[in-house]
Amino acid sequence: MKAKANKAHEPFVRLVKRKEMKVWQSILLRAGAFLLSLLICGIVSSLITRKGMGYFFTTLVDGVFGTKRRIWNLFHETALLLIVAVAVTPAFKMRFWNIGAEGQVLIGGLCCATCMFYLGGKMNIYALIPIMLVSSMVGGAIWAVIPAIFKAKWNTNETLFTLMMNYIAACLTGFMITTWAPRGSGVVYFEKGNLPKVGNEFLLKIIVVAALTVIMWAYLKFSKHGYELTVVGESERTAKYIGINVKKVIIRTLILCGIICGIAGFLLVSGTNQSIHKTDTVAGRGFTAILVSWLAHFNPLYMTVTSLLVIFIDQGTGQIATLQGLGNSYSDIMTGIFFFIIIASEFFINYKVVFKFSVLKKAKKFAETVPPAPEIETEVKEKEEVEE
């Protein structure tokens, strides 16, 4: 009876949580997932362009590594994505679902742009840059701390709150742009107050981001603040048990997030774009960064790798799109496929799939090694037969 019942109980496919994967296994699995995603991208791409897989791969590599400038651009774009990823990480590690990085970066950029518009050319560039930087940091911090205060004081839903703040930021920027350039096309270009070149136009930003990444890594891993926010994220009750002021930690961490978002906005507006636009300035980095951070398990050092891979796919497929006249959506589709497969692979790191037949096989084997069931069962069955 027991076996019968168990058989009926067993579903066709079952997901079983893995105990722990060895490091080399997980690396192999992720590398495999990356290659698989490239393969699928290639197949889809050859269906769209009708040019075969070879074309996809050669153009992809050429688009990223073809010229010296392209290589620099790869690292530059990586840095810009990485800094936003670094900014969202402390909040996510604290399980504060801040999806408002887009708005926080934009407000940082807007503050910077305001300084450039009103003060650019009127004062020394080296006096102006610190003012721009500080105002960006303050702007980003304010944008991030508002939802944090509401969360800490009244336990509002931070996800919705931060998301809505994005739209307010975009509208505010749009308003400022129309004020500054009423007849423009929605973009304001700045000629004065831009960041000076160090080496070439990319290097300075890459250095800043690299430094911030290492600092954030150390902050999360070695500092008391980093320790506190991890405890708050893992278990609020334990945090209270050891006397951590949870509200204070939430607000402090979000201020930090906002400051780094502000720096990102500063770099984008005064360095990369030298202009500001409602949506194109941040260009979705605030959301992509969340994926980057998550895939790296909130470790800033791993984020360099994940952001590099994302930009690799984006730039490479962007090249194909330009050559074939396919438009932006093409490279969005490819990035989408890439993320889909990589995230799916994360699932298989934690779980394994067990099919019904393999379970039953094991049960059968097990039954052969175990002595038959106790006698009581047979007795009862006999009774039943008599009754019948």
Place this chain on the structure above:
Amino acid sequence: MNNVQDGVFDSVLPILTLIITEENVERSVAISLKNITKTFGDVIANNKVNLDIYRGEILSVLGENGCGKTTLMNMIAGIYFPDDGQIYVNGKEVVIRSPKDAFSHKIGMVHQHFKLVDVFTAADNILLGEKMPTFSIKEEAKKAEINLESVMITAEGDSKKKYTKAFAKYYGKLVALPFIKLGKAIKFNHLARKRADSLQKIADKYGFEIDLKKKIYDMSVSEKQTVEIIKVLYKGADILILDEPTAVLTPQEIKKLFNVLRKMREDGKSIIIITHKLNEVMEISDRVAVLRKGEHIATVRTEETDEKQLTEMMVGKKVELNIDRKVPVDPKPRLIINNMTILNKDGRKAVDDVSFVVNGGEILGIAGISGNGQKELLEGIAGLQRVESGEVIFHNPKKNKPVTFYHKDLKKIKKMAEEGFFHYPDGTKVDLKGKKKKEIVKLVNDEQILFYEDEIINLRHKTPREIQELGIKLSFVPEDRLNMGLVGNMSIVDNMMLRSYRKGKSIFVNRKRPKNLADHIINELEVVTPSDQTPVRRLSGGNVQKVLVGREISSSPKVLMAAYPVRGLDINSSYLIYNLLNQQKEKNVAVVYVGEDLDVLLDLCDRLLVLSGGQVSGILDARNATKEEVGFLMTKHNVQGV
């Protein structure tokens, strides 16, 4: 029957006996359990349990915590599947794999934690998940038409004009519309809500007082319970299992519930109540089944037994344990609790006017069925729960010990000196008036200023952080280790720092000392772990507990509170924990031990405080107390209180 007056008794007796004997013959068995066994890993929850439940009776299932009451009932209700044994319903063997199966055999269970959708009304909750019968739109339309025509015939005067044939036709279609079924998935069962009327009938039949249109979030606990019971009845259950139904109710509500249950019994339903409140067992049930450590001890008729006998069956004979218990040396009050009251989330008194004293150098055991205020009491002392009223007085044993700048600043020391708290080593009073800052600092650093008496501090309204900063070494091993006390995803080393990471002015944490401590604990307490970097969540229950207790003891506490520190641990780990507690006791620590195993409580502790319904029902000398005494106090309920 004893209550029946003599005269009445005489005349009724022959009839009564007749009824009883007839009943005995006629009473059919509703469920019969044969050799039911269930194990969880190595733990045997139920061992070959045989139990019969008759129609039209109320059976109490009685037992201590963890004796397998709920597990057994869950197997009848389809939550668990037995490893071995058979269940017979109405004499036929059945396989119950899911609650759905259970309902098909007319078995329904009301769980201790209600499973209701907050934003739905009571009626919606009850109807939830029910299959809509399919309707043919034509038939439904016709029915409605006929209905309306019958109305038309009886209608008179002006209203008669309103009803025309065409109107009836459209009306019929309109009424039928919500019953249409589109394919398999889409159904319009909006009007199913009308069935709330039939629910009201059930409620009225058994005397429930409830408004079925009320939303769940507006309901009191007892109303929610009523909804759960009606839900089970509506689904047609003849056998009802109630898991500790009175635990959440006030005495008045309990009375109402019992009246309802009696009506159900008259209706021929079988009712099983899981409980550990003896007075209620005696009041409501026809028979009592006693479980102990997973085994069925006996089933007795309520009228043939008394509370004492039941307690004996429930707790069993005392088992001698080899715990080395020394006589407390120089016990002095360390922690004094005065009239402490704590409210729980629902606003009921979880801890009700509790007063007791914990001495240094002794173990005070707290006995009681779990959920009788133990958790709140300890959390209240540790500053994690709001203490409504009362005081928590802590005696810091500082007499003749030097004051330091570690917990007191200069200003405070000056003020305390004025109030006469300190003396010099030669016994003269300290007078800091007119002394310069430098001189005072030097005196303190040279350990020349000593406390005259023990420091007395009220811990009420202090947060855990404030308590820590006052220099009060209060260690607390909470009940729920991985949700409070430890962080599952962090390594052992990182968990060691939880208490101490704030030390020092550096902005970085120092992992060197925690690492040494972790390695020390792993060695001393024989924690089985791959390394000190392993996340605590991956360790087994016993090892998690060793890590937690090890850390809490490492700070050389003055008060050590441990809630169920051996829950889920094997014998060896348990004894290790007992020894650790005993060592702390010998170091003159005041130890508070909340436990559930009475044998251990009686052999480990010096004094025993028994909690029942949030109140102290007795404080005993553990060396002379018997298990029955404690068991009786545990189940003694103050009727006015709760």
